[in-house]
Amino acid sequence: xxxxxxxxxxxxxxxxxxxxxxxxxxxxxxxxxxxxxxxxxxxxxxxxxxxxxxxxxxxxxxxxxxxxxxxxxxxxxxxxxxxxxxxxxxxxxxxxxxxxxxxxxxxxxxxxxxxxxxxxxxxxxxxxxxxxxxxxxxx
Numbered sequence: 001x002x003x004x005x006x007x008x009x010x011x012x013x014x015x016x017x018x019x020x021x022x023x024x025x026x027x028x029x030x031x032x033x034x035x036x037x038x039x040x041x042x043x044x045x046x047x048x049x050x051x052x053x054x055x056x057x058x059x060x061x062x063x064x065x066x067x068x069x070x071x072x073x074x075x076x077x078x079x080x081x082x083x084x085x086x087x088x089x090x091x092x093x094x095x096x097x098x099x100x101x102x103x104x105x106x107x108x109x110x111x112x113x114x115x116x117x118x119x120x121x122x123x124x125x126x127x128x129x130x131x132x133x134x135x136x137x138x139x
Contacts, residue, residue, distance in 0.1 A: 007077040008125035036061040078107040
């Protein structure tokens with residue numbers, strides 16, 4: 001195994017799954033549902049007090065969601081971040097800023113993917129850690 005422990009996070013604007021994997025197997029399983037409101041498309045009307053033009057409200061929800069998820073990510077694990085869209089990129093940026101402020105040096109990789117099951121995420125984490133599951137073939 002290349003690393004002692006590895007944490008994997010699948011994240012989107014709607015939810016996040018955190019798995020921590022090491023020699024003992026999966027030791028942490030966290031599921032987070034997001035309160036981030038969806039993006040609203042313009043209806044063509046000008047911004048008003050009831051319908052502001054900016055997405056500041058959504059951004060604040062996203063920051064709070066990222067803080068909840070990143071609070072479960074250990075500082076001493078290598079980190080695999082998986083997700084679709086730009087959410088995973090923004091989350092990675094926040095993790096890197098947090099790591100720099102605490103002088104943490106670890107391997108962080110971003111892997112773009114649509115929604116996946118927990119076993120699929122675990123398989124990606126194991127491969128990232130250098131310990132892919134053994135495959136058995138019928139004889």
